[in-house]
Amino acid sequence: MRVLPLIAELRARGLLEPEQAAGLEAHERTRPFSLHYEIRTLLYLGITLLSGGLGVLLYDHLDDLGHGAVVVLISLLTAACFTYAARHRRPFSWAQVPNSGLLPDYLLLLGCLLFLVLEGYLQAQYTLFGTRYGLALAVPAALFFYLAYRLDHRGVLSMGITALAAWAGLSVQPLSIFENQFLTAPVSRAALGLGAALLVAGWLSETRHRKAHFAYTYLLLGGNLLLAAATAALFAEVLRPAGLLVLLILGVSAGLFWYGRRAHAHVFLLLGAAYGYVALTYGLFRFFDSLGTSGSELWFTFCLYYFLVSAVAAVWFLTHLKRLAGTAAHAQNL
Amino acid sequence: MRKIYNPAWAHHEAMRQAAQRWHRAGRLPQPQLEAIRAAYPLDFYRPTIYLRILLFLLVSLAYLVAAGLLGLFIYSLTDTHSYHAGRETLVFGSTFLLAALAGQFVLLNLIRTSRLYHAGSDQALLYLSLGFAAATVFCFLEVGRPPVEGDWLTLGSAYLPLLLVPVLGLLLLATVSYADPLVAAAAYLTTLALLANLLLRFGSGRLLLPFAVMAAAVGLYYLVRRLGRRPDYWYYRYCLLTLKALALATFYLGGNYLMVREANAALSGDYVSRQIPFALIFYLLTALLPLAYLAHGLRRPDRVWLLTGLAALAFSGYTVRFYHSVLPPAVASALIGAGLVALMALALRYLRTPRHGLTADPDDAPSERPGLNLEALIVAQTAHAPQAPEPGFQFGGGQTGGGGAEGKW
Numbered sequence: 001m002r003v004l005p006l007i008a009e010l011r012a013r014g015l016l017e018p019e020q021a022a023g024l025e026a027h028e029r030t031r032p033f034s035l036h037y038e039i040r041t042l043l044y045l046g047i048t049l050l051s052g053g054l055g056v057l058l059y060d061h062l063d064d065l066g067h068g069a070v071v072v073l074i075s076l077l078t079a080a081c082f083t084y085a086a087r088h089r090r091p092f093s094w095a096q097v098p099n100s101g102l103l104p105d106y107l108l109l110l111g112c113l114l115f116l117v118l119e120g121y122l123q124a125q126y127t128l129f130g131t132r133y134g135l136a137l138a139v140p141a142a143l144f145f146y147l148a149y150r151l152d153h154r155g156v157l158s159m160g161i162t163a164l165a166a167w168a169g170l171s172v173q174p175l176s177i178f179e180n181q182f183l184t185a186p187v188s189r190a191a192l193g194l195g196a197a198l199l200v201a202g203w204l205s206e207t208r209h210r211k212a213h214f215a216y217t218y219l220l221l222g223g224n225l226l227l228a229a230a231t232a233a234l235f236a237e238v239l240r241p242a243g244l245l246v247l248l249i250l251g252v253s254a255g256l257f258w259y260g261r262r263a264h265a266h267v268f269l270l271l272g273a274a275y276g277y278v279a280l281t282y283g284l285f286r287f288f289d290s291l292g293t294s295g296s297e298l299w300f301t302f303c304l305y306y307f308l309v310s311a312v313a314a315v316w317f318l319t320h321l322k323r324l325a326g327t328a329a330h331a332q333n334l
Numbered sequence: 335m336r337k338i339y340n341p342a343w344a345h346h347e348a349m350r351q352a353a354q355r356w357h358r359a360g361r362l363p364q365p366q367l368e369a370i371r372a373a374y375p376l377d378f379y380r381p382t383i384y385l386r387i388l389l390f391l392l393v394s395l396a397y398l399v400a401a402g403l404l405g406l407f408i409y410s411l412t413d414t415h416s417y418h419a420g421r422e423t424l425v426f427g428s429t430f431l432l433a434a435l436a437g438q439f440v441l442l443n444l445i446r447t448s449r450l451y452h453a454g455s456d457q458a459l460l461y462l463s464l465g466f467a468a469a470t471v472f473c474f475l476e477v478g479r480p481p482v483e484g485d486w487l488t489l490g491s492a493y494l495p496l497l498l499v500p501v502l503g504l505l506l507l508a509t510v511s512y513a514d515p516l517v518a519a520a521a522y523l524t525t526l527a528l529l530a531n532l533l534l535r536f537g538s539g540r541l542l543l544p545f546a547v548m549a550a551a552v553g554l555y556y557l558v559r560r561l562g563r564r565p566d567y568w569y570y571r572y573c574l575l576t577l578k579a580l581a582l583a584t585f586y587l588g589g590n591y592l593m594v595r596e597a598n599a600a601l602s603g604d605y606v607s608r609q610i611p612f613a614l615i616f617y618l619l620t621a622l623l624p625l626a627y628l629a630h631g632l633r634r635p636d637r638v639w640l641l642t643g644l645a646a647l648a649f650s651g652y653t654v655r656f657y658h659s660v661l662p663p664a665v666a667s668a669l670i671g672a673g674l675v676a677l678m679a680l681a682l683r684y685l686r687t688p689r690h691g692l693t694a695d696p697d698d699a700p701s702e703r704p705g706l707n708l709e710a711l712i713v714a715q716t717a718h719a720p721q722a723p724e725p726g727f728q729f730g731g732g733q734t735g736g737g738g739a740e741g742k743w
Contacts, residue, residue, distance in 0.1 A: 013373065027361055033692050053664045053671055060664060304403050
């Protein structure tokens with residue numbers, strides 16, 4: 001009961017009436033302890049373990065007898081999850097729909113994951129879609145987008161975006177973008193195109209008020225994909241001219257930075273500043289490199305000074321942005 | 335030994351958090367909330383977490399580069415013609431010393447002028463300057479120590495305290511002044527290293543080591559309880575919470591069978607670990623401690639006990655799987671997952687109305703929960719289609735952790 005002295009202090013300063021203070025003390029003593037985030041985390045862990053385990057189980061026992069039973073079991077589970085989520089659905093609206101509870105949310109996610117497991121298995125075992133692999137990836141993407149919009153679920157939306165990217169031959173998981181293997185000009189162009197499309201989708205959902213709260217997911221996944229692909233292409237020199245790429249990265253970074261400040265979504269500040277700094281530094285060094293000044297001792301010292309000065313300047317800029325960007329207390333509504 | 339940050343900041347922040355909570359619960363009308371806010375102003379600077387990360391990275395970069403420039407300058411000043419063995423170490427040592435001092439100077443000035451309060455940039459300066467200070471101690475020891483054969487930085491070496499004791503002093507001093515949780519944790523871990531060093535220099539010390547670690551954890555826990563009753567609790571709030579979690583974690587790990595057995599093997603230089611003495615005690619501790627933590631965390635409602643208990647339970651599961659493969663990983667993962675989902679569904683149903691002082695409803699309003707957006711990204715990161723695995727692909731025995739990753743205690 002760490003807050004009891006605080007209540008006493010407020011009463012002593014005359015900011016609380018005595019009976020109100022007594023009420024607050026009673027409230028603090030009887031206030032239930034929230035297990036919300038623990039339950040959420042464990043539910044998520046549970047559905048990931050369950051779908052992952054079932055997926056590997058199916059692949060490991062492709063040739064065993066009785067896999068028909070497993071298919072039936074997974075189909076029933078998937079159907080049960082979707083049914084449960086559908087029974088708890090709210091009327092459709094383009095605005096944010098109030099949450100219908102933890103369990104429907106997570107069972108919908110589990111249903112989607114199991115659907116992927118089932119579809120992958122049917123394709124591997126019975127070649128359901130033949131050799132039209134694109135269709136095999138487009139079906140879950142379409143289903144997930146429909147479910148995300150109908151049942152208002154950001155997690156399913158990001159699964160839909162992942163499936164869409166897989167259909168385009170890319171990976172948009174936030175941490176694995178640089179692992180897009182065999183970086184070639186067509187792959188880079190596809191990534192740039194999809195990233196730009198996602199950015200536009202995010203921008204439209206916000207300005208046209210079509211599920212405006214989906215904008216964050218679109219912009220973050222799309223922006224990250226576009227910027228990472230452009231940076232990777234810049235470093236691997238698969239797309240030319242480099243100057244245009246640098247300008248593209250700087251432009252998109254500035255746009256994300258601007259949006260992040262406007263919408264108080266500070267992850268975009270981090271994203272924009274980080275990619276912008278890398279691209280600007282790389283561009284400058286390439287420029288000086290082309291002038292033929294690199295390699296000398298003087299050049300090395302210059303680089304050190306560049307990093308020092310640019311970092312200090314960035315810190316100064318960000319710290320003086322505070323009035324506009326808001327502080328942690330502001331974000332917590334304190 | 336003074337507090338560097340204004341102690342009123344922590345107090346005001348706590349007061350405003352409490353007032354906001356009462357307002358949300360409908361027990362504090364808006365005018366009163368405004369009055370409390372006016373009486374407890376927040377005039378320090380702490381941006382949101384992403385800007386803090388950015389500031390931390392940028393300041394670290396600038397500080398390291400500045401130290402590098404300083405090192406180059408000092409190196410060019412010293413006489414380049416006399417080569418003796420310790421010269422480079424001395425150059426390094428004096429660079430580190432100057433860098434640490436300069437870092438502290440800048441840090442104190444920044445806190446005074448810009449009113450930073452755990453804002454990323456001050457943390458970067460604090461951690462790096464402490465690191466430079468520790469490196470200084472190391473460099474000067476390297477020059478001044480008597481010649482010893484082999485490596486003197488092993489856990490059983492008699493010279494190790496020469497390094498650890500000054501470092502521990504610095505860390506304690508920094509903890510008291512800056513109230514930084516990470517520094518406090520580092521101080522505790524340094525203490526544990528000193529304890530291990532003391533015991534390992536005696537023949538039978540290794541047998542006692544697990545019990546000594548557990549005893550140290552108990553000592554820390556009671557120290558934290560005592561310190562928590564002081565009036566400056568709010569200033570050291572996150573330090574004390576971190577130390578409490580560490581005390582529980584080290585108490586568990588000190589008695590964990592896997593840790594004891596593998597540490598024993600590593601200390602004797604064996605490649606394959608063997609059965610340890612008192613194995614039965616460690617089996618029991620490994621099995622029962624997580625459950626005891628969970629029970630205590632739910633009965634007393636205490637989040638630190640609860641989350642440590644969950645992490646300990648996961649590690650106990652890992653311990654069992656490390657020595658015995660009970661089920662194939664895929665089957666185990668599916669069963670655990672199904673069990674977890676079922677258990678949580680039951681918990682949600684049971685807690686539909688609050689019982690035993692527990693509830694499944696969130697403490698905060700949806701508008702204050704930026705975590706919902708991040709959750710969607712975690713889904714994008716982890717919940718993708720399981721691709722057809724390559725030959726030899728093994729699904730690791732399930733992911734652990736995740737509990738409390740957002741640092742909400």
